[in-house]
Amino acid sequence: MKLAPLSVPYRALQKAGRLAITLVVLGSVGTGVGFGGALVAAGIGGAIALALAYEFAYYQRYQYTFTDDTFDIESGVLNRREREIPYGRVQNVDISRNVIQRLLGLSAINLETAGGGSTEAAIRYVTADAATTIQDEIRRRKRRENQRRRTATKAADDTEGDTADGGSETTDSAATREFDEPDEELLFEISPSELALAGILSFDPRVPGLLFAVFTGSIPFVSPVVPEPAAVATTGLDPTLVLFVMGVVLLVGLVVLSWVVGAISAVVNYWGFRLTRSETELRYERGLLQRYSGTIPFEKIQTVTISDNPLKRRAGYATLAVETAGYAPGQANDRGSEAAVPIAGEDRIRRLAEEIDSCETGAFNRPPKRIRRRYLARYLIALAAVTGLLYAGSVVIDAAAGLPWYLPLVGVFLAPIAAHYKWLHRGYRLGADHFVTRNGVWNRETKRVPYHRLQTVIDSRTLFQRRWRVATVIGDTAGSLSLLGNDAAAVDIEVDDAVSLRSELRDRLQASLADRRRQRTGWSAVAQEEGQPGGTTSTADANESTGGEANTTADDEHRRK
Amino acid sequence: MNALNSRIRIIWVLRSLVGALILGGAATGVAVYRSASLSIPAGLTALFVILGVVHAILRYRNWRYVVNDDALYLERGVLTQVRTEVPLVRIQHVDSRRSAFERLVGLASTVVYTAGSRGADVTIPGLTPDDASDLRERLKGLAIDADGEDAV
Numbered sequence: 166m167k168l169a170p171l172s173v174p175y176r177a178l179q180k181a182g183r184l185a186i187t188l189v190v191l192g193s194v195g196t197g198v199g200f201g202g203a204l205v206a207a208g209i210g211g212a213i214a215l216a217l218a219y220e221f222a223y224y225q226r227y228q229y230t231f232t233d234d235t236f237d238i239e240s241g242v243l244n245r246r247e248r249e250i251p252y253g254r255v256q257n258v259d260i261s262r263n264v265i266q267r268l269l270g271l272s273a274i275n276l277e278t279a280g281g282g283s284t285e286a287a288i289r290y291v292t293a294d295a296a297t298t299i300q301d302e303i304r305r306r307k308r309r310e311n312q313r314r315r316t317a318t319k320a321a322d323d324t325e326g327d328t329a330d331g332g333s334e335t336t337d338s339a340a341t342r343e344f345d346e347p348d349e350e351l352l353f354e355i356s357p358s359e360l361a362l363a364g365i366l367s368f369d370p371r372v373p374g375l376l377f378a379v380f381t382g383s384i385p386f387v388s389p390v391v392p393e394p395a396a397v398a399t400t401g402l403d404p405t406l407v408l409f410v411m412g413v414v415l416l417v418g419l420v421v422l423s424w425v426v427g428a429i430s431a432v433v434n435y436w437g438f439r440l441t442r443s444e445t446e447l448r449y450e451r452g453l454l455q456r457y458s459g460t461i462p463f464e465k466i467q468t469v470t471i472s473d474n475p476l477k478r479r480a481g482y483a484t485l486a487v488e489t490a491g492y493a494p495g496q497a498n499d500r501g502s503e504a505a506v507p508i509a510g511e512d513r514i515r516r517l518a519e520e521i522d523s524c525e526t527g528a529f530n531r532p533p534k535r536i537r538r539r540y541l542a543r544y545l546i547a548l549a550a551v552t553g554l555l556y557a558g559s560v561v562i563d564a565a566a567g568l569p570w571y572l573p574l575v576g577v578f579l580a581p582i583a584a585h586y587k588w589l590h591r592g593y594r595l596g597a598d599h600f601v602t603r604n605g606v607w608n609r610e611t612k613r614v615p616y617h618r619l620q621t622v623i624d625s626r627t628l629f630q631r632r633w634r635v636a637t638v639i640g641d642t643a644g645s646l647s648l649l650g651n652d653a654a655a656v657d658i659e660v661d662d663a664v665s666l667r668s669e670l671r672d673r674l675q676a677s678l679a680d681r682r683r684q685r686t687g688w689s690a691v692a693q694e695e696g697q698p699g700g701t702t703s704t705a706d707a708n709e710s711t712g713g714e715a716n717t718t719a720d721d722e723h724r725r726k
Numbered sequence: 727m728n729a730l731n732s733r734i735r736i737i738w739v740l741r742s743l744v745g746a747l748i749l750g751g752a753a754t755g756v757a758v759y760r761s762a763s764l765s766i767p768a769g770l771t772a773l774f775v776i777l778g779v780v781h782a783i784l785r786y787r788n789w790r791y792v793v794n795d796d797a798l799y800l801e802r803g804v805l806t807q808v809r810t811e812v813p814l815v816r817i818q819h820v821d822s823r824r825s826a827f828e829r830l831v832g833l834a835s836t837v838v839y840t841a842g843s844r845g846a847d848v849t850i851p852g853l854t855p856d857d858a859s860d861l862r863e864r865l866k867g868l869a870i871d872a873d874g875e876d877a878v
Binding site (some may be wrong): 619620621622623624625626627628631641642643667670671674675678 | 788796797803805806807808809810811812813815816840842848
């Protein structure tokens with residue numbers, strides 16, 4: 166199959182555009198030396214013609230096919246490349262379309278495979294229909310592949326060939342029937358009010374940093390705006406006061422700007438956000454200017470995080486994030502988990518989390534009460550440090566002489582409240598299938614890690630923690646967000662509790678792994694004997710085993726390397 | 727619980743010596759440049775050396791590891807004490823390696839990798855080369871026996 170014909174002019178213009186910019190820059194430099202505008206125009210024309218020719222050749226060469234067990238791509242004009250991607254290794258198929266692409270009816274496809282965040286194959290521009298076909302086809306074949314491998318292994322294990330043959334045939338046909346109609350269930354669709362709220366509550370912290378970087382380079386540009394002390398003196402105003410007011414105005418402007426930018430980007434990103442589930446994966450769709458859609462297999466989901474803050478709690482809203490192993494879709498774009506629901510009614514979030522990975526609710530074990538004194542001390546020390554710095558600044562720097570350095574001391578009244586809430590929000594719970602932790606003073610995060618997703622269990626005690634006889638227990642997962650130190654952690658619990666929690670986590674991990682293994686073998690045995698198209702239970706088990714199988718292959722490959 | 731080979735202290739002391747000498751050298755440079763007395767950098771270097779030696783000794787004393795039925799358990803740390811449990815099912819692969827310092831005193835380390843993010847690689851230093859490769863083989867065997875199909 167080929168790319169969309171319209172991809173030729175689109176890609177050519179993309180490429181020529183880049184060339185043209187270079188030429189214009191060169192031209193503007195060149196005019197000084199004697200290049201004419203005509204020459205530049207001719208250059209641009211030539212570039213477009215060249216790009217068109219190249220892209221036509223590219224289009225001619227590009228060919229993708231579905232073979233029995235691999236997805237093949239042949240491409241390349243000067244350097245030819247042939248790729249065969251086994252269906253079993255494909256993890257995600259993401260489709261994205263920006264405004265222009267949507268007008269032209271084009272879609273970009275990224276194929277992700279296990280092992281890292283790199284994109285295995287980027288198909289640049291097929292028609293929208295073809296994109297959906299590719300996505301569906303790969304998913305269908307991937308499942309059939311898993312199914313076949315499972316029955317094959319089972320047949321090999323089985324000593325009596327006859328029964329095995331009969332059994333695998335029935336399961337196969339049952340499987341195909343089942344896979345041909347992937348029923349999708351809508352889990353979540355963002356409502357306009359939620360989208361608006363998401364916008365209002367988004368604050369882009371990168372904006373101040375960016376502005377700072379820009380403005381530090383243009384101090385000379387700012388300084389004429391700042392009134393000269395002498396000039397201010399004639400108006401009879403206090404120069405430090407003027408400086409202070411200007412600072413406040415600047416700060417407010419910065420906050421408002423960050424807020425507006427954050428709001429716009431949130432609305433643009435989450436426009437028309439939909440989350441659907443099929444039996445084995447979550448599928449998301451979102452975006453106004455650029456439309457993203459992709460899938461997240463259930464077996465890759467590591468943790469589910471629900472977060473809220475006092476404002477959201479008051480209004481009955483919460484945020485949900487789903488973390489996957491290794492690769493988070495859209496990681497490169499720094500947006501984190503794509504299956505994150507920015508904001509929605511608390512009950513909806515809870516139901517959604519339940520759908521994705523059900524977990525019972527319950528009370529949290531809190532750290533000992535005495536630890537609040539430690540938090541209070543920490544806040545007070547931080548406040549003292551800031552105040553001290555400001556004071557030193559006001560003494561050393563003349564211009565800042567009138568600075569109200571004592572302002573942070575207001576925080577002394579807030580510190581006990583914050584310390585209390587820090588303690589109140591902290592806790593952990595050992596559920597039937599999940600290790601659940603909660604943390605955060607303002608932004609309260611509840612993380613649930615299924616026991617079978619735990620990697621290492623780390624118990625650490627700093628010098629200060631030892632003085633308070635407490636410890637922190639971290640349940641590490643293969644999640645991608647945890648790179649930021651966002652693991653599920655039971656912070657500041659009694660040392661004895663930490664020791665027992667650690668061994669408890671280890672035991673539960675083993676128990677739940679054994680359980681899953683039993684389920685898997687149990688399922689294939691059932692399929693073998695009955696060859697049933699399947700009640701709901703066996704389908705659910707099939708999902709589980711698909712996950713296991715995929716992991717085994719990835720693991721084997723890893724070892725072989 | 728196994729302790730590390732006592733020669734690991736030599737490595738740690740050597741490493742801290744290198745650090746102390748670099749810092750001391752920098753301090754001396756500053757002192758010479760500002761033509762101040764050399765007693766301050768000398769004192770600083772001595773302090774770093776003492777701290778490094780004490781740290782190395784305490785670190786050695788606190789380091790313990792053991793391979794249990796289903797997990798590798800480590801205990802270490804001077805200021806922050808860390809206890810790590812690496813379930814054998816989760817082991818992705820195991821390395822043994824020898825740095826230049828380690829070769830100097832005839833030691834090696836074994837590194838255990840998991841798919842996790844925070845404790846993704848766990849290093850057990852201070853093993854004799856034979857012990858290191860034995861441990862590697864043993865962990866590998868145990869990890870395979872433990873049925874690594876659930877490594878993620």
